[in-house]
Amino acid sequence: RTVSQQVGLEMVMETDLWEMPRDQVIVKRDIKLGNGVYGEVFKGVIIGKAPIEEVYKTAFFAHQYDDCECAVKMLHSYAEANSRAEFLQEIGFMKELGFHPNIANMLGCITVSTPMCLLLEYAHYGDMARFLRERKDRVTTAPRLSSPAERAASNDDSVSIKDLLSFCWQISDGMEYLTELGFVHRDLAARNVLVDKAMNAMIGDFGLCRKADNVAFTSKAGRLPIKWMAIESLKSYQFSTKSDVWSFGVLMFEIFSMGMVPYIDVPQTEMLSYLCAGKRLPRPKNASLDIYDIMQSCWKERAADRPSFNSLRERLARHLEDAT
């Protein structure tokens, strides 16, 4: 390798605004947030300015991420080459993603030394499936207090139907954004949505995410989320924005049932014949007929008959306006 090539490489690394020094991150190894396929997620703190502020240098970002909490997704230092490649691919996607309020945004990363780290916005309430299950006996029809501060002050830990609608709307907004950028998520499910302190829903886990033009999706069979998959994905591993819409319908079922496991009585191996027979998930008790109609529209057998995320978002917005 010549000197000039080496200098070139260093320049590339230096100009990657996302990279951060390891000593700027405190990893709280005693607070484990999750287990990834190729590593672990811990709670952490970023000292000083997070790289995201440099990357999106606008007034909006001015002081938002100083000394902030974060989630540190860490790759085992002994990870195999293909896990490492997938981890770097996920970081690459996060860089392309840009900022959206309903995505667990990347705050920075460490890839020039091991263990490699992906730092994400911290979500106080953790994953949505658990959030809902813990509150399944505390659903109210009254709209919740407006501000998170008011809520904290009154120790109000209930969830209103309007909150559930708002979660759905926020996720549809984030998915519309992802779709516009040409991404197919492929693993949209309540376990992969996070809830932050202000009750914002944030789409997380881009481990299975792909560019829509990259249709040659091959995946280790064991990792596929069978009960969230569209008919055509189960039949022939076809994934698209429309199969994400199917998963969104299942996610709406999870939300309105307060975290019920979909098709609890159906073995995974029987899912395809179950769906081909025209059977679908039932209406959760918190869902009105029209909300259930939205879910069902996501489960049309023909992908082309399913709505777009844009029309889902608009339809949900109308419900949100009506909900008092």
Ligand code: ADE
């Ligand atoms: N678990 C996985 N990612 C997380 C995050 N960003 N915040 C909180 N818990 C998480």
